Amino acid sequence: GGATNTPATTTPAATDSTAASGDTILRLTCTTTPDTCDPAKGSGENDDNLYVNVYEALVKPNTADGSAEPWLATEWAYDEATNTYTFQLRDDVVFADGAAFTAADVKYSMDRMLAINDGYAYLYTNYVDSTEVIDERTVAFHLNQTYGPFISSLEKFYILNATAMTANTEAAGDYGENGDYGTKYLLNHSAGSGAYEVTAFEVNNSYKLAQNAAWWGEAGEAAPKNVEMMQLTDAATSKMLLQSGEVDLLHGHQESSTVASLTAGGYQSAAVEEYGLDYFMINTKSQPTDDVHIRKAISYACDYDAMSKIYGGCAPATGPIPSSLWGYSADTTQFTYDLEKAKAEIAQSAYADSLASHPIEIDYIQGNGETGKLCMLLAEALQSVGFTVSIEEVPWVSFCDNETDVSTSPNITNCFVTASYPEAGSLLETKYASWTLGNYNQNEWLQDDALDAMILDALSTVNDDERSQKYAEIQRYITGEVVPSVYTFVSTAKPVWNAASFDWCVAEGNIRGVLEWNFYYNDFTMLG
Amino acid sequence: MSQNSMIEVKELRKEFKTKFGTLIAVDGVNFTIQKGEIFGLVGESGSGKSTIGSMLVGTYGPTAGTVTFQGDTDISIPAKRRSAQLKQEIQLVFQDPGSSLNPRKTVRQILTVPVKQFAEKRLSGQEMEQRVQDALLQVGLPIGYLDKYPRAIGGGEKQLVCVARALAAHPKFIVLDEPTSALDVSIQAKVTNKLRQLQQKNDLSYLFITHNMCLVRNICDRLAVMYLGNICEYADTAEFFTNPKHPYTQMLLASIPVLSDEEEALKPQKIKSVGEIPSPLHKPSGCPFHPRCPFKKSVCEQETPQMREVSPGHFACCHCI
Amino acid sequence: MAEILKIENLSVQYQVYEGVLEVIPGLSLHVREGERVGLIGETGCGKTTVLKAAAAVLHCPPAKMQVDTIEVCGMATNSRAGVKNVRKNVSMIFQDPSTALNPTLKISTQMMDILKSQFPKLSRASYTEKMMDALRSVSMPAPERVLDSYPIQLSGGMRQRVCISMALMKDTRLIIADEPTTALDVTIEEQILELLDHLVQEKKKSLIIVSHALGAIRKITDYVYVMYAGNIVEYGTTREVFQSPLHPYTDGLLAATPKLTGDGIADGIAGDIPRYINPPKGCRFADRCPRASAQCREQAPTLQPIGSGERLVACFAAQKEAKAL
């Protein structure tokens, strides 16, 4: 289906009043804006939110289930023998500066991604061996091992304008002959082919986008001409800003009380499910949580309903993978809130008699919504079954710092993790594979060889059905035998907005699993 | 002579380095204070009286010249380098009784300091108390005052406490720097009388610095008049008041305001002063008084006059005599 | 002769932290045209307070004033017009020249502001000329330099002369001088007193002066009020009062003053001024008085004329004696 060059707009016949008015502005807030506009650097929800609007990838997620559909590539082929993917590229694409998009741009972007080795690079470093420009419209990726989700993963591979980048590269830099690889330039400029381009960028404060006049696609008729994203850490201020009309939309996970008070005041809100979960990650290498019975006890001590209620009633999790994600399996060992069972598990553990001398430390990220409450609920329950518990609220930097080493990692941390591409493998790999160890997504420190092998095997399975079965097997294994984490509920964003400002697919219930695509501004229809 | 002398000052000189140049506060001064006498030092404000007093008690040392104590001890050194005995024997009472008593201490605590410091041996609590009480009783204040704070007692009484503090050290010589000028006449009278009594009883010598000529007349045995760092006249009190020689002295005496015609008659002929008081920073050449002197001659502007003995024990420093 | 200043039944209280100071319980005095009047008394007996009340500047918050009459040049001062009249007819020399001049303003600025209020529209040059004249009139050497100085650049004597010249810049009928010569050398004191005396006599002004130097008072005043703890205790011509004091307090003051005759000093008056919070209800001097009787402690004596009537005294003993005579 190479013809899908514009996403289906949900706009019912665009109102003529807005079309005429020249400068429509969509103003949003989020808790953190990206550090740079460089798609090789960022890897979070908020980064992607910017990237999808200013850059484009070879494929993009399908609105229905997130599976890849053609975008800058019209079609592709896989050669099993050489383990090579060959992509045919569109010929009508131009970058924001007017330069035509060619295979060289793809190669440049991939080489750069791998050289910088930051952000989403981990999706490719272990697999992509080289990129070959076959002709202006054809590009091939030579993989060094089979990689099932490769096409899906390319959703995160944003193509840069190679000519513009080389023109703006500084000779002095960390990347040898490539100088700084244009990293300085991308600090506050964009070089993509997306519907918007960056016009202003202030680190940790705001960025502004304007419609890309040269865009090859079809701009939504009443799509905002300008977009302003503000970073706002103070929940009270964001609430006030919406109320005073200074912003139109509060992005991200708003606290349930904020949502409640705003919707009571006539603002609109929606629950947008993501391909991710909220996890309690249990350190399997430190006492007393190195005992599986203790971990099971923790899983029993978790009041799943109450926790989901704190977040305004999110869908429960049944295992490490949210049900909407491709590769999900329902066939897992599920835990329920049952303190008696928890006690029983403790009794079976090696620490049954020495619980008091093995305190449990629970960490969560400062200022991260209501995770503190989740931790409190868990801590309270754990205390009631006999654990000594302490809670710590840690600034983001220290949180990350602590988790670079198993000895400084706390017993339990709470964190949301979402898939990088819409497939179970993404979550399984980031959560449990040894090679992605040492970051805040992996407080478990599993280092389980058997599991590693299973994940690797699944990922290198190209056949979808086989891969899906292998994913199911892994989920069974993890929940049944290892129990490294507690799966609380599906990560659900709660944007709140002023319905008088714009029409939005989310408003109509058209929610996409890949969160950032809900904020594809070209889909918005500004109202008077 | 030196047998009898308490303090002998020779060619005493003190300079201060200031931002605006060197200030000669005391410029070669000679005088002797005999044992058991009250020696008055009067003169213009800023003429260097306090500076002399300070050098005697050792606030700082002189720039040049010598001061001999009791004929043999050289005390032209600051107090830091003086022996404990010297510190004890020479005491000081300041002009401002308000600031010379620590407001946070009771009179007892204040008096304990010198008693303890200058005791010849380690004192028991009782002995200490005894001595402190003695010191207070000596100046005629009731024992009840021991437990008062300075702010609870009047100005004259404060000054008496200062005197008691000086006496507690059992000194031989006390420098009194304008001890009564902050006080009312009636209190002044009380304090002065007390001082005089104590001097006689304890056989003390005083250097009595003041502005008040009438006071000097009544309590000093001898006195010197200072003008701009120099002594211009120096005599027995009676002689001085009946037979002033120096024009400045005459001017001073003539301008004393008095209470009765009887006193008026004792004053010398009035001399109209001319000119302005020079600053010690820019001391005039020759006789320091010449810019204001109605009798000045050309020699006064060039040559510094020498001290001359006009009659036995009466010295003056003027070209005109 | 007309009364230039007339104060009747003045009472002043200061509200302080510890309570109310009943400083002046009810005081009357007057200055007639052309008279030079002295006011003497110990420290803290309220002399400055009386003078400030006369000059209508006793309005700072701690002071609470009640009075039957304060008249300056026949006009009560308790109205706006009255205050204006005071400003026009009274100049005052303050006790302490080092606090009476604004430390942050040049002498010329301070003098200029006074001149401007009197002669609103003059040229700069004529203002300067007037200022120079004023300074010269107090025989100030180098007036240009003085004008261009700040108060701290001047010596105490110069400051006092500046104060006097500023006070005299106004052509007023009454001069109030509060210890104009304390902290000055005798020679300078004499100069300043003579200057003051000269101005008063020459220009036919009236003068009320406070001084601790009784000799100075004797020298330049015609009449003298003796004040004790907020009350006038004796009044008369200066000569009479100094020659034959009637009130034991006056007597004590004079006796305590050292004389040039050199026959020793009397022992001063015993004791202190009573505290102004709850002062004694009888004669305030009773506690220190060698002649105090039971009556003195019960009842406050009032000023009664003795002899001709130009002489007043507030002492039961003295009054009785006079009657007996």
Add this chain to the structure above:
Amino acid sequence: MKKSGNMILKKILHMVFILLLLSLIVFSFIRLIPGDPVKSSLGPLASEDTIAQYRHQLYFDRPLLVQWFHWLTGVVTRGDFGTSLYTHRAVSLDIAQYLPKSLELCALAALLILVLGVFFGTLAALFKNTWVDNLIRFITYLGVVTPAYAFGIVFLLIFAYGKGAFPIGGFPTIPAEFVRTGAPALDCLLSGQFALFVKCMQSYFLPCISVAIGSIAYQARIHRSSMVENVNADYIAFAEVAGVSKGKLICKHLMKPSFIPTLTVYGLQVASLLGNAFIIENIFRINGFSQYALNVILNKDPYGIIAVTIIFGIIFSVVNMLVDIGVAMLDPRIRLRGGQ
């Protein structure tokens, strides 16, 4: 004139010395930080080599004094404060971006403090012990004891419903062609955009008041007591008797000496404004220097921390120097005695 020039020169040298010392101390302090800021800034995927190389590049593997000297030469010769591990760019760029706004905010707040503090202080002093005085005293007491964030929140709540008269969401966009200094209001003025300037001032209103209000209250109290002290001074009575008009008496004879303690306190207040502004900057979304300081500190960014402390040091020293000069100008006693 020459003398005061010398005095200022001496003060500047003194200040430079203090700042050098300060930077050296902060440097040694940074070295004590547990953990490895370089490593954590590069993220979990960075290899040992990359870390070592980056460390070398940042001079973190050299002896303290070498590192300090390198940094110092950078600052002196190129205005280069090193690279931030937090924003990943030159600290000097960050400073240029964040500082102007905050300085502008603080300058406006400082103006408010002076004007309102003196105004209310004067009012209270002139109407001493009346209801005006009591009211002002009560309010200023509240002002002094209330934390700045409380004011921020209260204003936020009050004005959120004002619908935009005083915006709470930061500044209007200044088009790039008008940006000269980085301080929004100043830029608007410089490029003659008065409508935009008014908007900027509206945006400044609430944060300014919130930052300044505690200091205004304190300043008013100080000014009141200093005025009251001077009202009772003899020279005021003297000038009054001498016939100086009421207006001049208050505005000149009373105000000038009263200003001396006021100014001294004012200096301290102004010098500490910037350091206390971060909560207010956060609440009112002014992405300024105070916020930046908070962020570099929270992120343990070595060069950022050093730059931030030095900037605070400079501001403190400069403000104090200005205040000293101001006080010397007001008070001839200090000027003529050379501060002795």
Add this chain to the structure above:
Amino acid sequence: MAKTHSTLEAQQYHPKLEMLKRSWYKFSKNPMSMIGLIIVVLVFCVTAFCNVIAPFAEDAGIITHMSEAFQGPSLKHLCGTDDYGRDVFSRMLIGFRPSMGIAAIVLLISVPLGVFLGLLAGYYQGTLVDTVITRITELFMSVPPLILAMVVCCMFTNNYVFCALGIAVAWWPWYTRITYNLVVSLTNELYITYTELSGIGMLRIIFSEMLPNLVSSIITKMTLDTGSIILTASSMSYVGLGVQPPTPSLGSMVSDGVSYLPEYWWLSVMPAVAVIVIVMGFNLLGDGLTDVLSVEEK
């Protein structure tokens, strides 16, 4: 001898006590100071016995009552409940502890250190020691206390001891300065000159003559500073530095409650009011002490 003895015994008169009585009399006549004193005494009591006084003391620990969240003030919950259903009043009372603890640590460190250095500089007035100490003092003064405290707190451990250490680092220079200035002005006093001339050792002069004169200024400053430190600490806990949740601190309670404004106003308003009242108490007390402890003539 016997006579003096009897007078001594007859005189059960303690000047210090008398002075205290006098001061107390003066102090107690000022209603503002008394209010300050009462507040401060209450604050100390609460700090000491908060666990006993607080109706739901356990709410300061790991506990939740989600079902009772966001209840308005009532008789049971005087200041309502928070988002966890915990009793705001109890948490507020317990939140006094870190505030007071920080103030105590800061003062315990900065007062002795600052005063000692101030005395030292005053003792060696005009020498190298003086210069060095003065320069160091200026150095530490030039960085805002809040920033210094944050640096210390972030660099090491985020708890209230380090928070206090950080504030103390910024606080002591002010004590050095005030002490130094007092010592310098005291050295001009004649009673100090007298003791110097009598050959009394400098150390004795400093400790027995000067220190009593410093104490009142320092105590007054300490009282006023307690208020400022509590404000500073509450600003720090507002941004999450200081005590760790769930342990409450007044600043963090305010900041946590802000996002629930205006519906659930009691969450942040109540602790904010508590901060204001505490700080006001110390300020009133300090002002009262200033009046009483300064020695005025007469």
